[in-house]
Amino acid sequence: MSSLTMTYTRRNLAETIRTPTMFLTVALVPVGVMVFFVVPFIGQDAAAITSATATLVVFGVLMACVAHFSVAIAAQRESVWGHYLRTLPGGIAPQMFGYLLVGLAVVAAAIVPILLVAGVFTAASAPPSRVLLAAGALLIAVVTFTLLGLAMGYLMSMRAAAIANSIGFLPLAVAGGMFFDQADTPEIIEQIAPFVPTRGATDLVLVALTGEPVGPLSLVMLAVWITIFAGLTVWGHRRDQVRRFA
């Protein structure tokens, strides 16, 4: 890894920590939901808490990726500093790798507390091989939501991205059935959830973790969403380059 990439990573990380609103929200909200709304009710039901933990981890990844990448990209496009960076030698790659590495750090900040709470205070458990498999599945969730965040960053102004961040992920999570027990999920959510990317990501991680089968529809839709988000990111990036630098 080039030293310039490390420079961008260090600076971006320092900035994230010095203006910590986003960072703290991402690090505290998912684990807060877990501690107050999940652990007291199903903390000692091993199967239920294991699935709930996996779901919350995916929720944490969603929040972290969307918040970090949408704002980072929108700010880079809109700020005069981002414009100035274009005049420096070194190219755009170190900057993008820097965003990616810091994004992974934000993801870690979101999910590590959840895993700690689950491991220390609850009956959640899974064999190591399953955990490893689930980690691989989670990587796909990271890719999905990173692409969503990037697409938002390229297609939205910084204001719009900030607003979308504070309200946008909730409907995504609810529509994907993340906050419902399988037993009492409302009919309407049952109908739409398989078409929502959060459901596909959650299902993938759950299959990997528990081995219980899920319907293929949500997984197929996840692949479709990844393609759509990737397409939007590439299109938004090109449009942005043409608008600002053509």
Place this chain on the structure above:
Amino acid sequence: MTVLARALDVTRRYHDTTALDGVSLDIPAGQVVGLLGPNGAGKSTLINVMTGLLRPSSGSVELCGGDPRSESTRRVIGVTPQETGLPETWRVTELVDFVAAHFPDPVDRAELLDRFDLTALADRQAGGLSGGQQRRVAVALAFVGRPRLVFLDEPTTGLDVDARRALWDGIRSFHADGGAVLLTSHYIEEVEALADRVVVMDHGRIIADGSVAEIRGRVRLKRVTLTDPMLPALSGVASIERDADRTHLLTNDATALVRELVTSGASFTDIEIESASLEDAFLAITGDRRTG
């Protein structure tokens, strides 16, 4: 003489407006070029095209013989960010180190801070600096990579006199070491103090290009204002403008004009002579002054 930057017949359009219209400009090594022009003349667009941020609609741009959009040619130029855009939480030293990381042989940080009188501010966050201090930091960043050519877009607008002198000293010492500068400014005295050569732009075209002495001769106008309903025909007047009963004459030689007025027996009253504004000078050069 080595040409560091060359624009050849560059035209740049935005939608339906033409920001640059057939501009050709060479910047040789070691020369300080002052770029003057009213707002909207195309100065910033020219700089953006020459630094590779924008593509010309037609024509070509070379930086040290290469494409300004390629990475290697960017090592030899220095550009100033707009000071309002410095990341607020970064310290001055962090800004300098960050920019330095992009270049193979950057200037020593302490030396740079000293040159731009920033040593006392080294540990302050950019967001906490005054506007003038931020601007000095922004200008200093252009020099971090030991560039051969620096683009400075209005480096001293809004600075107090001391800060402006400090910046001028920084630019002069760079020039003394053989560096070239393309400088835009609203202050003609700044261009006079720093530049070897002056280029005047208006409406996307270069309308004058010469040594400071040549251009100064053309823009060192006086504005002679008087009341006279029946003005005789006068020679040596660059433009005439009337508002109500007052008449404004722009001239390069106020003394000769007054002598001419007196000998012609004109019945003028309330005569005032003042230095013409820079805008007056530009408009006189373009011959674009409205009359009547």
